[in-house]
Amino acid sequence: MATGAERERLAAAIGRIKGWLSDEEAEALFDRAKACTGRGAIVEIGSYRGRATIALALGSQAGSRVPVYAVDLHHEEQFRRFDRNVTRAGVGELITPLAGRSQELADEVREPLELLFIDGAQDADEFREDFERWVPKLVDGGWLAVQDATDSQGARPVADTIVLRSRHFRRARFVPDSMLVAQKVAGNTSLDRLRNAWVLAVKSIYAGAAKLEEPPEWLSGRFARGARRVLARL
Numbered sequence: 001m002a003t004g005a006e007r008e009r010l011a012a013a014i015g016r017i018k019g020w021l022s023d024e025e026a027e028a029l030f031d032r033a034k035a036c037t038g039r040g041a042i043v044e045i046g047s048y049r050g051r052a053t054i055a056l057a058l059g060s061q062a063g064s065r066v067p068v069y070a071v072d073l074h075h076e077e078q079f080r081r082f083d084r085n086v087t088r089a090g091v092g093e094l095i096t097p098l099a100g101r102s103q104e105l106a107d108e109v110r111e112p113l114e115l116l117f118i119d120g121a122q123d124a125d126e127f128r129e130d131f132e133r134w135v136p137k138l139v140d141g142g143w144l145a146v147q148d149a150t151d152s153q154g155a156r157p158v159a160d161t162i163v164l165r166s167r168h169f170r171r172a173r174f175v176p177d178s179m180l181v182a183q184k185v186a187g188n189t190s191l192d193r194l195r196n197a198w199v200l201a202v203k204s205i206y207a208g209a210a211k212l213e214e215p216p217e218w219l220s221g222r223f224a225r226g227a228r229r230v231l232a233r234l
C-alpha cells in the first residue's frame, strides 16, 4: 500500500494531467503496481496523456520496478503530451509505449502479465476483444483492473457477466468512480463468488446513485471523500 509520502508524490505528479481517473482509482493502480513482484509485466491499454500510466509506473518504481507497457493509438499530438508528462514525472525509463490498435498488439508483448489495466476502446465489441486477447496473458494470481466498469457501453457487460460471475476471479473490489479490480486464479471458491456478487451489488448501487439528479449526501456531500475511500478498500 502507498505510504503518505508516496500518495502525495502521486497526487502531485498527476494533478495537472487531463484524464478521467479519480484519486482513489489512481491509488488503487499505484498499490497494485507496487505489489507486482516481477512474475510478469504491467500493461495499460489506453494511455491518453499518461495519468494512469504514471500511477502504474510510480507504483512499479516504489516496488520491484516491473516494466510498464503503455498501449494506445498514440496519435501525434496526444503522444507528445504523453511523453512530456511521463518524462516530467521521472518514470520514463520504466515505460515502453506501444502504438496501434490494442486488439492487434497482444502478441507484441512476449512476456506474461502480472497486472493488466484496460481503459482503451469504449465500443462493446472492441472491449471484449481486448479482454479476450489480453486477459489470457495474465499469470495465475495476476491482477486485472477495468475502467468504466459502471458504464453500460463497453466494460460493464464484461465486468458483470464475465469477471464477477466467473470461476476465475476473486478478491474483487469496486473503486469509485468506475473501476473494477480482481485477481485472476485457476479456480475460485464459493466464498470468492459470494464476495464477487457483493461487489457487483455495491457497484450497481453506486452507479445508480451517481446517475440520480440529486445524488445522495454520501456521494456528493462533505463526507463523500471518506465514503469513497472506504468503498475503495472494501
Ligand SMILES: C[S@@+](CC[C@H](N)C(=O)[O-])C[C@H]1O[C@@H](n2cnc3c(N)ncnc32)[C@H](O)[C@@H]1O
Binding pocket: 018, 019, 020, 021, 045, 046, 047, 048, 049, 050, 051, 052, 053, 071, 072, 073, 074, 100, 101, 102, 103, 119, 120, 121, 122, 126
Ligand atoms: C479514456 S482514454 C484513457 C485514459 C487514460 N488511461 C488516463 O488515465 O488518462 C482512452 C484511450 O484509449 C485509446 N484507444 C481507443 N481505442 C483504442 C484502440 N482500439 N487501441 C488502442 N488504444 C485505443 C484512445 O486513444 C485514448 O487515449
